[in-house]
Structure formats: structure tokens, C-alpha cells
């Protein structure tokens with residue numbers, strides 16, 4: 001058993017713009033985070049992943065960086081950041097920074113140089129190609145809509161951007177780019193950060209694809225083969241590990257859309273010396289049609305979720321390591337997505353938490369998840385802020401002539417802004433997030449769902465999360481135990497066993513709002529470890545489960 005601190009950790013993600021505003025300008029900031037650290041201590045997490053706080057024109061809320069070594073004015077100063085790290089370390093909390101190096105902002109000085117002339121020393125920091133007549137070099141589509149190539153008049157060439165046109169992709173083939181990135185990483189590591197979450201890190205290699213990529217059309221299964229997990233990514237990561245990562249005691253998690261378990265092992269197997277773990281997205285794609293845009297909705301089938309999460313548990317059982325998450329700043333709120341935020345808010349939020357936190361891997365909690373924050377429903381598109389949502393709306397309404405009423409339902413379900421409304425601290429105006437006007441409106445349900453109330457109510461979702469986190473500390477089997485799915489065909493229960501050196505747990509989750517039963521077989525429950533209902537030891541093998549009931553037993 002290869003023990004590591006990052007395997008035993010629980011990570012909390014902070015999206016700074018929406019966490020806590022200390023000066024009333026409506027934007028969350030670093031001082032705001034500092035003032036809420038005791039709250040995180042109370043919850044019990046021991047690592048924070050901080051979404052980007054670097055200088056940025058905010059075309060994509062900080063995921064477009066114009067200076068990697070400066071703090072965004074909206075968020076504060078480098079002194080604030082130094083103090084944040086200090087205050088976190090004093091409390092035994094580690095800090096993982098976001099590393100966004102697939103692209104920069106077009107306002108980064110590298111890009112300003114690069115676009116200025118074909119023989120500028122920075123030209124080759126980005127990916128420039130001549131057009132095909134009046135057409136872009138290839139028909140690639142960017143993640144946020146439109147062509148992935150932007151024409152630049154100055155030098156009469158196109159540059160590649162897999163995300164917005166203000167996020168030009170870096171050219172990792174260029175040794176100088178890599179060295180500059182490594183140097184920047186050392187800058188933060190030498191300041192004392194405890195790791196990196198690496199944005200779309202499996203997209204950094206383009207060398208195998210650029211020469212001929214005409215085949216690519218939006219939605220093509222083939223397209224993915226051109227853009228993700230190319231062999232070059234592994235070369236670069238091994239180099240980065242050798243030159244930087246291996247020199248520090250840190251944790252690394254690579255954000256890897258489209259990754260399969262087979263690929264994930266390549267990134268995370270110890271002997272390959274690349275990353276500690278990756279974020280996979282397969283379970284985030286189960287409520288859409290395969291190969292189709294996320295906006296085309298589909299109900300989640302429990303069978304698919306069981307198959308998928310179990311596949312990851314099994315395939316990474318002996319090599320690599322899983323990260324466990326239901327939500328982040330790009331995903332809808334999990335209680336709205338997979339639970340029932342109307343009739344069984346507390347029950348379904350705690351059931352989902354149990355299901356995830358009892359699995360093998362490192363759990364990630366996204367801010368607000370621990371109080372059961374829900375999706376947002378703004379009547380007007382004017383109230384949305386996310387570039388992906390706004391571009392999608394524009395494309396559908398302005399270019400394709402669709403009616404807003406036909407577009408909004410999918411936005412309500414899938415918009416990234418669902419996760420980005422301000423953290424709900426109290427029942428005070430603006431949810432206690434700001435004394436000013438928030439950059440995005442608060443969810444009107446803050447009077448019922450907020451931290452202050454959650455702290456007071458000992459049966460709250462918050463206190464349940466707290467207990468789950470403590471249990472992980474107390475029971476090694478939760479961290480390192482073997483996983484086995486039970487009763488794969490049960491239509492409404494997701495159940496599994498964990499085992500380590502004879503210690504055995506059984507996790508039983510009713511995934512729906514109707515009562516059901518589950519057969520324990522010959523298993524003998526010895527103790528209720530945690531449950532979201534009042535529970536005693538079962539009187540018979542067949543146990544009755546109430547709506548969204550979750551129980552974990554220690555077995556004899």
C-alpha cells in the first residue's frame with residue numbers, strides 16, 4: 001500500500017470571484033477567503049484548490065491569464081496572497097493553485113510580441129498558420145463556439161485557440177515555452193504552494209495533429225483523437241515532472257476531458273512519473289447523448305452511473321489514483337442535477353455525498369456543495385455571465401434563428417453559471433456575500449440555504465459533510481480499501497463494499513425519491529458508520545430504504 005498525504009486528503013475548491021467579497025465591490029477576493037478560513041477548518045478539509053487569481057482581462061473569469069506572476073487587481077495584491085498562504089498553513093491547510101498553460105490571454109506580453117511580426121522571437125510561442133485562401137487553415141471548432149482559428153491582420157496569418165479567441169494556445173513544441181512555464185511553476189512552488197490543478201493539460205500537445213486535420217468536424221468522434229491525450233502530452237509531462245514537480249512534496253491533478261481509465265493510468269501510474277491524479281469527465285457526460293453537445297439533455301440512468309464509476313474504481317485499483325467529484329465551477333450543482341433539490345434537498349444531497357465520499361480516491365468538494373447550493377434560474381439571458389453560455393445563446397438565437405424559450409431550458413440545466421452564483425453565507429441581503437452589487441446575482445433561495453443556518457442545525461448537509469470528512473481520517477479502509485460493486489442490476493440502489501485487511505464496509509444508497517429494499521445477503525452489520533436518516537442495526541437481511549436514504553455499515 002503506497003501511502004501518500006494527497007491520497008488521504010479532502011480538497012475544497014474555491015472559485016474566488018464568488019466566494020466572499022471583503023470590500024463591497026461585488027467581487028469575491030483574497031482577503032475574503034482569509035476571513036473564511038476558520039469556516040474551512042470547521043468543515044475539516046485539508047487542501048484548497050484555488051481557481052485562478054492571476055492577472056487577467058477576465059474573458060473567461062481568470063482562465064485567460066495575462067501575467068502568471070501577478071495577482072488580479074479585483075482579487076487583491078501579492079501581499080494578500082502571501083498572507084493567505086501563511087494563514088492556510090497555520091491552520092494545516094495546503095494550497096493547490098490552478099495552472100492554466102494550454103493557453104494564455106491574448107493580452108499576455110508573449111502574445112503581444114508574437115503577433116507583432118513573423119520574425120519576433122516570441123512568434124513561435126503560439127501556433128500560427130497561413131489560411132487556405134480566405135478560409136482558416138482547418139475547420140476546427142473552438143470549445144466556446146466558432147472557428148478555432150482567428151485571423152490576425154498584422155501578419156496575415158491565423159492563430160489557434162481551442163477556447164475563446166482571447167485564449168490563444170501556447171506552442172508546447174517550443175522548448176523555450178516549456179522552460180518559461182517551468183520557471184513560472186518554480187516561482188510559485190518556491191513561495192510554498194502545495195501543488196497544481198492543471199487546466200486541460202491533456203490538450204497541450206498538437207504536434208501530431210497540425211499537419212493534417214481536415215477531417216475534423218464538430219461532433220466527430222474522430223475529432224477527439226486529434227485534440228486530446230496525444231503522445232506528446234506524456235513527453236511534456238515527464239519532462240515537467242523531472243525538471244520541476246519531482247523536486248517538491250506536492251500534489252498534482254490534471255484536468256483531462258475525454259480521458260479513459262486506460263489513458264488515466266498513463267498519466268498517474270507511479271512509475272511513469274507524470275501526475276498524481278486526473279479529473280476524468282465520463283460521469284459528467286452521462287446526462288447527455290454520446291458525442292453530442294452538452295446542451296442536448298438526457299436523463300441520467302443509474303445503471304450507467306454504476307457501470308462508469310465502478311469501472312474507474314476497478315481499473316485504477318492497483319495503478320494510478322482516482323479523483324472523486326460531483327461538481328466544480330464548470331458543472332451544474334449536483335443536488336439539482338442528480339438529486340432532488342425541491343422535495344428531498346437534504347436527503348438527496350447527503351446521499352450523493354455518501355456515495356462519492358465512501359469511494360476510493362481523493363474527494364473534491366466545490367464551494368457551496370457542502371450546504372446544498374442549487375442551480376440558478378435567471379429569467380433573462382442578460383443576467384448570465386459565462387462566456388460559454390452567452391456564446392451558445394448567441395449562436396442558437398442570432399445565427400440559427402431559434403427562439404429563446406427553446407434555448408433557456410438547457411441553460412437552466414447545464415450553464416456553468418449554475419455553479420458560479422455567490423456563496424450563500426447568511427440570510428442577510430445578497431446572501432451575506434457582499435455589501436455591494438454582486439458581479440452575478442445571488443440565488444434567491446439564500447434565505448433557506450446558507451452557511452449560518454447550516455452551522456446552527458446539527459442535522460444539516462454541512463454537518464453531514466463534516467462527518468464524512470472525519471470518517472475518512474478515522475477509517476483507513478475508506479482511503480485505501482478495495483472496492484466492489486454489489487447488486488449491479490438493482491434498479492434504484494447503488495451499493496458497494498470496501499475492504500482492507502479484514503475491515504469491511506458496505507455502502508447502500510437509494511438513488512431515488514421512492515422507497516425500495518435492499519438485500520444484505522449473508523452480511524452481518526455490526527455498526528452504523530453513518531446514515532442520512534436515524535438508523536439502527538437492521539432487524540433482517542432485507543432492509544427498507546426511504547427516499548434517498550444512504551447507510552454505511554461496518555460488517556462483522
Ligand code: ISL
Pocket residue numbers: 060063064100143163199200255257294329330331388416
Ligand atoms: O466547461 C466545460 C463544459 O461546459 C468543459 O468542457 C470545459 O471547457 C473543459 O473542461 C475545460 O475547462 C477548463 O478550461 C477552460 C475553462 O473555461 C474552464 O473553466 C476550465 O475548468 C479554458 O481554460
Ligand code: CA
Pocket residue numbers: 021022023024025026027028029074
Ligand atoms: Ca472585492
